Amino acid sequence: MAGTPVVVVTGASAGIGRAVARGFGTRGAHVVLLARGAMGLNAAAAEIRRTGGSATAIELDVADAGAVHAAADRVEREIGPIDVWVNDAFTSVFAPFHEIDADEFRRVTEVTYLGCVYGTMTALRWMRTRNRGTIVQVGSALGVRSIPLQSAYCGAKHGVNGFTESLRTELLHEGSNVHVTVVTMPAVNTPQFSWVLSRLPKHPQPVPPIYQPELAARAVLHAADHPRRKHYLVGASTLGTVMGQRFLPALLDRYLARTGYASQQTDQPVSPDRAQNLWEPLDGPGGEDFGAHGEFDDRAHGRSAQLWFALHPAASAAVAGVAALVGASVWGRRVREGVK
Structure with a gap:
C-alpha cells in the first residue's frame, strides 16, 4: 500500500458520503467506508473497485466511540497511515420540537454531533503522532442558520462548527501540520428523505434549491486537498443563508416561521409509521442499496457557479x-x- 493515500469516510453507504467515497476511489485512494448498513457499504466498495480504486468496508455505528477507535486501529495496522478522515455520518428527526422524544433527540445528537467528535478524536490520535493529515467535517447551512422541524439536527450541526473552531485554535497553538476544515452544504438530493424519522403529514424534502451529491463531493475532495480556516460554502443558497443570518437574523426568523414548514414537505401524504433508520439501518441484510441519490433527481442541480468561484x-x-x-x-x- 506504499504511496497510496488512505481515506476514511463515515456515512459512506449512501448520500454525500457515498459520492465522496466514490470520488476518492476514482483518484486511486484506498477508501475505508464506515457506516451501519451492510448492503450500502458493500455496494459502495464494489463501485470503488470497479473504477480501479481499493476499498475496505467496516460496519459500525459512529455513535460507538470504541468501535470507531477499533476501526482506525485496524486501518493503521492492516492498510496504512490515515491521510484524510471525512466525517459525514448523521441522522435526523423531522418534527416540531414538542413531538420529539428525549431518546430520539439524544440519538440524533450522538450520531450527528458525537459521531463527528469521535471520528475527529480517533483521526487525531494517529495524525498528531505523524504531524500530518486532514480532517474534513461535512457541515450544513443548518449549522449556521437553524430552521423549524429539525431542531435536533440543527443543534448537532451547530455543535460541530463550535467544536471544530475550538479544535482549530488548539492545533494552531501547537503549530501542528494537521488540518481541519468544514464544508458547509446546501440542500442535497440524498436518500435521507426516504428513511428519516418524520412526523410530518407530507413526504419530507430538502428545501429548494436542491443540489446533487456529486457536487457536494467535489467540494469535499477540494477541501481535503486545500484545507483552510474559512468554511467552504457550497451553493448560492448556502451563501445567501450565511449572509442573511449575519445581517438579517430577525427577518429570517419571521420568514422561516412562515415558509419553513411547507418548504420541507412535498404535496404527497406519507404514512406516520413508515420505515425509518434512526435506530437501525434500512440497508442491512435483505434490505436495499439506496445509493448516493434520493428521489429528487428531476429537481436537483449538478452545477453551481458559486462553488466554481469558491474553488477558483x-x-x-x-x-x-x-x-x-x-x-x-x-x-x-x-x-x-x-x-x-
Missing part, C-alpha cells in the same frame, strides 16, 4: 477586478456626462 479564488479575483474596472468606467462616463 484567482478567477474570482480576476472577475471582481474586471467588474470593478467596468463599474468605474461607467461611473466615470456618467460623471463626465453630468459635468457637460
Whole structure:
C-alpha cells in the first residue's frame, strides 16, 4: 500500500458520503467506508473497485466511540497511515420540537454531533503522532442558520462548527501540520428523505434549491486537498443563508416561521409509521442499496457557479477586478456626462 493515500469516510453507504467515497476511489485512494448498513457499504466498495480504486468496508455505528477507535486501529495496522478522515455520518428527526422524544433527540445528537467528535478524536490520535493529515467535517447551512422541524439536527450541526473552531485554535497553538476544515452544504438530493424519522403529514424534502451529491463531493475532495480556516460554502443558497443570518437574523426568523414548514414537505401524504433508520439501518441484510441519490433527481442541480468561484479564488479575483474596472468606467462616463 506504499504511496497510496488512505481515506476514511463515515456515512459512506449512501448520500454525500457515498459520492465522496466514490470520488476518492476514482483518484486511486484506498477508501475505508464506515457506516451501519451492510448492503450500502458493500455496494459502495464494489463501485470503488470497479473504477480501479481499493476499498475496505467496516460496519459500525459512529455513535460507538470504541468501535470507531477499533476501526482506525485496524486501518493503521492492516492498510496504512490515515491521510484524510471525512466525517459525514448523521441522522435526523423531522418534527416540531414538542413531538420529539428525549431518546430520539439524544440519538440524533450522538450520531450527528458525537459521531463527528469521535471520528475527529480517533483521526487525531494517529495524525498528531505523524504531524500530518486532514480532517474534513461535512457541515450544513443548518449549522449556521437553524430552521423549524429539525431542531435536533440543527443543534448537532451547530455543535460541530463550535467544536471544530475550538479544535482549530488548539492545533494552531501547537503549530501542528494537521488540518481541519468544514464544508458547509446546501440542500442535497440524498436518500435521507426516504428513511428519516418524520412526523410530518407530507413526504419530507430538502428545501429548494436542491443540489446533487456529486457536487457536494467535489467540494469535499477540494477541501481535503486545500484545507483552510474559512468554511467552504457550497451553493448560492448556502451563501445567501450565511449572509442573511449575519445581517438579517430577525427577518429570517419571521420568514422561516412562515415558509419553513411547507418548504420541507412535498404535496404527497406519507404514512406516520413508515420505515425509518434512526435506530437501525434500512440497508442491512435483505434490505436495499439506496445509493448516493434520493428521489429528487428531476429537481436537483449538478452545477453551481458559486462553488466554481469558491474553488477558483484567482478567477474570482480576476472577475471582481474586471467588474470593478467596468463599474468605474461607467461611473466615470456618467460623471463626465453630468459635468457637460
